[in-house]
Amino acid sequence: MLYEDYDIIIIGGGPAGLAAAIATGRRKTLLVEREERLGGILKQCIHDGFGLLRFGERLSGPEYAHRFITELGKTAVKVKLQTFVSKIERTAEGGFRLLLTNRDGMESVTAKAVILATGCRERTARQAAIHGARPAGVLTAGAAQYYVNIMGQLPGKRCVILGSGDIGLIMARRLTLEGTDVLGVFEAKQTPSGLSRNIVQCLNDFNIPLHVSKTVTRVFGDARVEAVETASVDRDMRPIAGTEETIACDCLILSVGLIPENELAESLGVSLNPATKGPFVDQHSMTMLPGLFSCGNALHVNDLVDYVSESGEEAGKTAAAFVLHPSAYSRSFVDIFPHFFPTADILCVTPQCIDLNHLDEKTALFFRVREERGKTTVSIRREPPAESGADGEEVFRKTYRRLRPPEMEKITLDLRCLQEGEKVTISIL
Ligand SMILES: Cc1cc2nc3c(=O)[nH]c(=O)nc-3n(C[C@H](O)[C@H](O)[C@H](O)COP(=O)(O)OP(=O)(O)OC[C@H]3O[C@@H](n4cnc5c(N)ncnc54)[C@H](O)[C@@H]3O)c2cc1C
Incomplete structure (x- = not known):
């Protein structure tokens, strides 16, 4: 077994990991x-x-990736491809030991800081509760994208798409351009899950019907998909008896959501935020475990890759500072609310706390609303502890023309006014 020591190890070479690696500067x-x-x-x-x-x-x-890969080539960052991180644990010195597996065998590497940039995975048919056998022709939108764009093969000739997430919408257009008959996109919610621009450019421009409040309940076929059954759903997304319809097709594509990949974080005992499915982090993408960072889609599902790169950079830059004096890097937290469970208005907020000891001039907060809203005012306040009797102060207010759950909103603000013992609240007025 090989043994090597590093300052920083980044797991995942997607846009988050690439940006993080470039930002680590001269660290090993x-x-x-x-x-x-x-x-x-x-x-x-x-x-x-x-x-x-x-x-x-x-x-x-x-x-987009090529620009970062080119930049990475100008750095001294060592890259190991076709290498899987199969285990991660703490060392007695407070760092991390990782077990790498590749064609050369096993390797044990240590680092003072680790950045998790492992992305997310797609929900499958089992997680979407569709009945029936598992014939060929049922695949996730990402798998369909891989078939068409990387392997140059069509997954089917007559296809139904379940879920109106962005990848499904993009695949509806892509498959149409390649000659597949896309029979419709079925969405159980009352509104589509994808970005507005993708609804227009991928469905409307190609006359692909979008059926909201409808789902796929059953798949027919033994060796190959022969048809699917669709049904209308009630407000709780339960199929309504008597509304079933059968659609003949040879392919069902699922675009029913992404889940951050966090098995490695969990194995270190890092608890995940039920609202984002990623670790709790401060404004520099550091988790509650000192020296462990999470960025990109592993942290929370992003709609824009630009934000993915931004969080990677933040993690890389901060990890580079952290590894200089890990034991001297102390943090003092102010919590952001809501940060745990979604409220009636707000689905999730990242980061979930602010480290007062490392505040920059500008701090970025990201949030998603729970439901589609028209004109909406968002307010951010700093609140002193109740026992102080002091009044809180509004530090941000903005009226949005429209807010939609698929579109993550970014707010940049100066939080250097925060004091120990306070909390930050984000609310809809
Ligand atoms: C199937 C799919 C299709 C998408 N299509 C679009 C799209 O068309 N348009 C769009 O704007 N966004 C799309 N997205 C969103 C896209 O994921 C993000 O914009 C962005 O790519 C996320 O970057 P990331 O670096 O966080 O994750 P990823 O790009 O997913 O990169 C994570 C990397 O980590 C590696 N990794 C994971 N675990 C390990 C491990 N244990 N050891 C070693 N390596 C590991 C993976 O192999 C992968 O290369 C898509 C997402 C998915 C899942």
């Missing part, structure tokens, strides 16, 4: 990626629209 850094090429999921996203915020250009996924 290792980037570990299980696939044979860097770029993460962007390798298969050949449509444009990536990098609008960062570069002001409409890049394809591979183009």
Whole structure:
């Protein structure tokens, strides 16, 4: 077995891991990626629209990734491809030991800081509770994207899409362009889950019908999908008896949500936020475990890759500072509410706490609303402890024309006014 020591190890070579690696500067850094090429999921996203915020250009996924891979090539960061991190544990000195598996065998590496940039995985048919056998032709939107864009193969000729997440919408257009008959997108919620621009550009522009408050309840076929059964659902998303319809098709594509991949974080005893399914973090993407960072889709599902890169950079930059004097890096937290369970208005907020000892001039907060809303005012307040009797202070207020759960909102504000013992609340007025 090989043994090596690093300052920082980054797990995952997608846009989050790439940005993190570049930001670690001159620290001795290792980037570990299980696939044979860097770029993460962007390798298969050949449509444009990536990098609008960062570069002001409409890049394809591979183009966006290429810019970071080129930058990474100018650094001394060591990259190990086709290498899987199968185990992570704390060392007695407070650092981390990782077990790497690749074609050369097993390797044990240590680091003072670890950045988790492992992305997310897609919900499957089992998690969407569809009855019936499991014939060929039922696949997630990401798998369909891989078939078409990387392997050059069509998953089917007549296809039904369940779920109106962005990947499903993008695949509806992609499959149509490749000659598949996309019969419709079925969404159990009352409103679509994807970005508005994808509804317009991927469905409306191609006359692909979107059926809201409808789901797929059953798959027919033995060796291959022959048909699916759809049904209307009530407000609690339960199928309504008597509304069933059968649609002949040879392919069912699922776009029913992404789940951050956090088995490694959990194995370290890091608790996950039920609202985001990622670890609790401060404004620098450091989890509650000193020296462990989480960024990109492993932290929370992002709609824009630009935000993914931003969180990777934040993690890389802070890890580089942390490893200089890990034991001297002390934090003092102010909690942000709501940070645990979604409220009636707000689905999730990241970060969940602010480290007062390392406050920058600008702090970025991200949130999603729980339901579609028209004109809405969002207020952020700092609240002193109740026993102090002092009044709180509004530090941010903005009226949005429209807020939608699929669209993550970013607020940048100066929080250097915060004092120990206070809390920050974000609410809808
Ligand atoms: C299937 C799918 C399709 C998508 N399509 C689009 C799209 O069309 N448009 C869009 O804007 N967004 C899309 N997204 C969202 C996209 O994931 C994000 O914008 C962005 O790619 C997330 O970056 P990331 O670096 O956090 O994760 P990823 O890009 O997923 O990268 C994570 C990397 O970590 C590696 N990894 C994970 N675990 C380990 C381990 N234990 N050891 C070693 N390596 C590991 C993975 O192999 C992967 O390369 C898609 C997401 C998915 C899941």
